[in-house]
Amino acid sequence: MAQTNPTENNPIGEFESRVPDSMHPALETAYKYRKSIALGVGAILVCTLAYVGWGAYSSRAEDKAQAALGDILLEKTGQDRITALEGLLASAPDSVKPALLLELAEASMTAEAFDKAAGYWDSLAGETDDDLKIVARMGRAKCLVLAGKPADAVTILTDLQGTVGEEYTVPVNRQLAVAAEAAGDKAQALAAYKVLAEKQVADKPFVDFKIAQLEAQ
Secondary structure, rough: OOOOOOOOHHHHHHHHHOOOOOHHHHHHHHHHHHHHHHHHHHHHHHHHHHHHOOOOOHHHHHHHHHHHHHHHHHHHHHHHHHHHHHHHHHHOOOHHHHHHHHHHHHHHHHHOOOOHHHHHHHHHHHHOOOHHHHHHHHHHHHHHHHOOOHHHHEEEEHHHHHHOHHHHHHHHHHHHHHHHHHHOHHHHHHHHHHHHOOOOOHHHHHHHHHHHHHHHH
């Protein structure tokens, strides 16, 4: 009877017989931990698929929220618009929230709900940076003046005055002049008007008039 070769019909055994002895421990380790390795690879695949799936979901959620925002702006006005925007804000992805907060601030100002508008401007400032953050802080300051809280607006605007670039010098100082005068801070108002007088503003005659008026008081 012919002797049976133990590697016959055993691909792994045949492969091992052709590998140097120094490699066998590595093969043993791979075999021993084959289940853990397989689970590890599976976990990576699951995480990758989950990430890709979340990215697709996030994109769909963003598109859906933007479409809903467009519908609200086209179809609703007044308090109905505010209510609809607030409902959408509660479930919208973060990427859409700045646009919603901006629309809520503007809609609240139109409705003369100035305290509420100031809150939305403040939230918008917390969600953004750079130019939009400056605009949001100026929007909040304007609402505070309209809500009868000019001193709070002066605090915001004096802080902005020392940090914004040249392109914002005129709008910030114009608001500061109005807020400071409303708050009874004539010295601050006069200083702001004098900054405006040094710039090329369309209403320079009015600025000069306010400077003369405040200096005479």
